[in-house]
Amino acid sequence: MERMIDLLRNRTGLVVTVHIPDGMNANDAKRALTDNLVLLCEQVSDPQRICLSVDGAACGADVATDLAERFGVRQITAERPLGKLQGARIGVDHLLEDPTLEYFICVDQDGDNFANELLNMIRAAECIREQARTDRITVLGQRSSMHRPLGLLRGELEELADRILLDALTYHAAVTGKPLRMEHAFTFSEHPDFHSGYKLFSRPVAEAVFCSEPAMAGTSTICYYRHAVEAVMTVEALEAGAYFGVINRSTFNEQPVSAFGLMGREQFMADAIIWPCKRLNIPVEFVRQWLDNHMPRLLLDTFRPDGGNELQAIRRLVLDAWGEGDAPPSLMRAPFV
Numbered sequence: 001m002e003r004m005i006d007l008l009r010n011r012t013g014l015v016v017t018v019h020i021p022d023g024m025n026a027n028d029a030k031r032a033l034t035d036n037l038v039l040l041c042e043q044v045s046d047p048q049r050i051c052l053s054v055d056g057a058a059c060g061a062d063v064a065t066d067l068a069e070r071f072g073v074r075q076i077t078a079e080r081p082l083g084k085l086q087g088a089r090i091g092v093d094h095l096l097e098d099p100t101l102e103y104f105i106c107v108d109q110d111g112d113n114f115a116n117e118l119l120n121m122i123r124a125a126e127c128i129r130e131q132a133r134t135d136r137i138t139v140l141g142q143r144s145s146m147h148r149p150l151g152l153l154r155g156e157l158e159e160l161a162d163r164i165l166l167d168a169l170t171y172h173a174a175v176t177g178k179p180l181r182m183e184h185a186f187t188f189s190e191h192p193d194f195h196s197g198y199k200l201f202s203r204p205v206a207e208a209v210f211c212s213e214p215a216m217a218g219t220s221t222i223c224y225y226r227h228a229v230e231a232v233m234t235v236e237a238l239e240a241g242a243y244f245g246v247i248n249r250s251t252f253n254e255q256p257v258s259a260f261g262l263m264g265r266e267q268f269m270a271d272a273i274i275w276p277c278k279r280l281n282i283p284v285e286f287v288r289q290w291l292d293n294h295m296p297r298l299l300l301d302t303f304r305p306d307g308g309n310e311l312q313a314i315r316r317l318v319l320d321a322w323g324e325g326d327a328p329p330s331l332m333r334a335p336f337v
Contacts, residue, residue, distance in 0.1 A: 008122045009045040012103040015091035016040070016052050017084050017197075019109070020060035030063045032111035037071050039115035040107070047072040049101065053091025056081025083226030088233070092210040096203070104206040106233070108197035112149060113141065114250050121200045124245045128184055129202075136205050138237040141198030141249035142188055149251040156300035156307075157265070157314070158195045161272040163294045164287075165231055166191045169238065172280040180238075184245035192246050195230040195272065201237060208240035209233055217278035219271070219321075227271035235276050266310065270317035277318075284322035291315050292330045 016036060020029045033052075041047050052064040054077040061077045068075035076094050078086050088106050095101060103125060107113045124139045146155035173180040185192050201209060215236070216224050224232065238244060277287050295315065300307040316325045 004119060004122050004126060007102060007126070008043055008119050011101055012044065012049065012105060012118070012122065013092070013095035013098065013101045014040055014044065014050045014105050014107055014118075015088060015095060016050065016107045016109055017055065017087035017091065018052050018060045018064050019055040019081065019084060019087065020063060021081070026060075026063070029060070029109065030067075033063065033109045034067060036107070036109065036111045036113070036115070037067055037073065040118075041071055041073070043115050043118050048074055049095070049098070050074065051076060051091045051095050053087040053094070054078065055084060055087040082221060083224075083229060085225040085229040085232055088229070089210045092201075092206050096206065096211070102203055103200055104203070105200045106197070110197075112251050113198040117141065117247070117249050120247045120249075121198075124184070124247045125200055125202065128243045128245050132181075132243045134241075134243055135202055136241045136243060137200075137202040137245065138205055138234075138242040139200040139245040139247060140185070140192055140194070140234075141196050141200075142193040142246045143196055143251045144188075144248055145251065146193065148253050153300065153307075153310070154265070156298045157269045157310075158193075158272075159191075160291075160294055160298060160311075160314075161231070161269060162191050162194045164273050164290045165194050165234065165276050167286075167290045167293075168276050168280050168282050169235070171282055171286060181243050184243065187246060188248050192244070194234050196249075197230065198249060199230075199233055201233075202242075205237050205240050205242045209236040212236070215279055217275060219275050219278055223271040223275055227268045228275035231272055231276040232279075235279055266313045267317055270314050270321075273314075273318050274321045278321070284319065284324055287322065288319060288324070288327065291318060295330055 020026055040050055050073040052068055052073060052075045054061045054064045057077050057079055059081050064075045076090055078090055092104050095104060121139045125137045128137050146158060169180055295311050312329050315330060319325050319327050
């Protein structure tokens with residue numbers, strides 16, 4: 001255990017991505033970020049191992065600068081906003097300059113990632129290192145509930161994206177002949193909570209994910225940097241040979257702050273499906289079938305007509321990325337339950 005504590009306190013870098021756009025309550029966002037930093041600083045011996053990485057000078061740089069001075073953490077700001085992935089990329093790249101760091105953990109600004117659970121991520125990573133004899137590791141902090149922090153609508157939509165991402169990764173593993181290493185990932189659920197914003201990367205994986213040329217896969221900048229962020233981190237980590245682990249983590253019963261409501265949620269969730277399927281070269285007939293496989297199992301479909309309409313709209317947007325947006329709608333319902 002002493003080694004685990006030493007790894008967390010002295011050899012782990014923490015990147016907190018910051019984006020406070022117009023429309024978000026800046027006071028609430030600063031309060032959540034401050035609470036986050038208070039607890040994060042308790043976990044490391046030197047606050048310089050924490051980096052506030054701001055996605056766009058006009059999107060919270062003033063708040064991050066004030067907090068960096070107050071807590072003694074690092075702060076870096078992109079000139080113009082692209083999306084959360086940009087914040088993660090420049091933040092991790094900045095911390096990689098410290099050769100003593102072995103692990104890098106990305107943390108959302110919203111205060112919904114509990115700092116006292118960082119040690120569990122390190123323990124999981126070290127377990128994988130020992131059992132698999134590898135230094136290529138990524139660990140996901142899986143929420144104990146999707147609906148409690150996110151609400152029914154977003155929880156259901158993220159479940160859809162998670163299930164299809166698992167299908168895509170499984171398909172890709174089969175066609176490439178590289179088995180999907182998930183023995184450390186199915187402890188808590190049928191599928192990992194891929195879209196959780198609490199992720200650990202070992203140094204070789206962090207270098208591959210955050211320092212490589214962006215793989216846009218023919219998608220838009222918004223899709224890649226803003227909407228498909230968590231899918232990008234997951235897919236690129238696995239493509240870099242990472243063993244994938246999951247720990248259970250706590251959440252608030254409702255997220256303290258969120259920018260989700262400021263985005264076009266249908267396109268947001270469609271892009272979370274489109275990018276990984278494009279990146280992994282999934283044929284459209286498989287994407288269509290996976291949508292039709294998973295949509296009927298969601299409780300969102302029981303909210304008629306709005307829930308069903310939402311799912312059909314996402315389905316159309318996804319298929320439109322392959323030029324099939326005018327495909328007939330899914331039947332969605334099984335005859336009996």
